[in-house]
Amino acid sequence: MxxxxxxxxxxxxxxxxxxxxxxxxxxxxxxxxxxxxDVQVDMTSKESIEAMFKKIGNVDHIVVAAGSAAIKPIEELTQEDIMFSINNKMLGQVNIVLIGMSFVNENGSITLITGKAKDEPIKEGTMLALTNGAVMAFAKAAACDIKKNIRINSISPSVFDESLELYGDYFKDVKPVPVEKAAIAFVNVIENDTNGEEIKVY
Ligand SMILES: NC(=O)c1ccc[n+]([C@@H]2O[C@H](COP(=O)([O-])OP(=O)(O)OC[C@H]3O[C@@H](n4cnc5c(N)ncnc54)[C@H](OP(=O)(O)O)[C@@H]3O)[C@@H](O)[C@H]2O)c1
Incomplete structure (x- = not known):
């Protein structure tokens, strides 16, 4: 595989x-x-995603563990911050599905990444909430709509213990999880029949 x-x-x-x-x-x-x-890609660029798949060819499973959104007070958000967040965390993953689905073998899967900030608002987290919510809804709808026999899911983890040094100030009242727990959820989705689901790791 x-x-x-x-x-x-x-x-x-x-x-x-x-x-x-x-x-x-x-x-x-x-x-x-x-x-x-092993291979270079910028998932904010459709051309870069296409070039990567042309290079590596078909796969059985795609997992996204990348994508950023601006963390900033709502009063200070610029159009650039909004477009950065949408292009990166949201459109990047949408394009991975739209382009990637032709390169996923039958019975394969695509698993996207969101995050708890969409369910439990955090300080300065509106762009995380916006993009995470969009990706979750897109994954559910895409799983229903896709004609090819590919499963599509999203995983929403809480902040990782391992990332508290970086993001802990924003997630003060949020219970963190070990990154291993989120990683196990990705492997379970690959190995089980899960389809059109959002898996919360909180
Ligand atoms: N950290 C947390 O506590 C946490 C909690 C919940 C959800 N998440 C979500 O989980 C995902 C991964 O988070 P992380 O903390 O593991 O991030 P990370 O440590 O910063 O790793 C991100 C990885 O993605 C690659 N990357 C970044 N931008 C890219 C792009 N435009 N195109 C292709 N690759 C790109 C980076 O490699 P290069 O620099 O080589 O591109 C890097 O390997 C993110 O979507 C994040 O929002 C994180």
Whole structure:
């Protein structure tokens, strides 16, 4: 089974690679990032995503463990912040599905990433909420609409213990989870029949 992991060298991506390597099933893992990874891609660019799939060919599963949104007080949000967030965390993942679905083998899957800030508002988190909510709704609807036999799901983790140093100030009242727990959820989605679901890791 060939698995493409966008952001495979980040905090979450590294944990997903580790869990896949622990599985009884055998996976050929391809990691992708703008600078890191086996293959380079900028998921904010449709052309870059197309070029990556032309290079690697078909896969069985796609996992997204990348995507950013602005964290800023609502009063200070600029059009640039909004467009950055939409292009990155939201449109990046939408295009991974729209372009990637032709390159996923039958019975394969695509798993997107959202986050708890859409369910439990955090300080300065409107762009996280906007993009996470959009990706979750898109994944559910896409799973119903797609004609090819591919499963589409999204995973919404809480902030990771491992990321508290970076984001802890914004998630003060939110219970963190170990990144391993989120990574296990990704592997479960790949290995089970889950389709059109949002899996919360809170
Ligand atoms: N950290 C948390 O507590 C947490 C909690 C819930 C949800 N999430 C979500 O989980 C995802 C991963 O978070 P993380 O903390 O693991 O991030 P991270 O450690 O910063 O890793 C992000 C990875 O994605 C790659 N990347 C970034 N932008 C990209 C782009 N435009 N195109 C392709 N690859 C790109 C980076 O590699 P390059 O630099 O080489 O591109 C890197 O490998 C994000 O969507 C985040 O919102 C995170």
């Amino acid at each position: 060939k698995v493409l992991i966008l952001g495979g060298h980040g905090t979450l991506g590294t944990a997903i690679v580790k869990e896949l390597n622990k599985s009884k099933k055998e996976y050929e893992i391809i990691t992708a990032g703008r600078k890191s990874g």
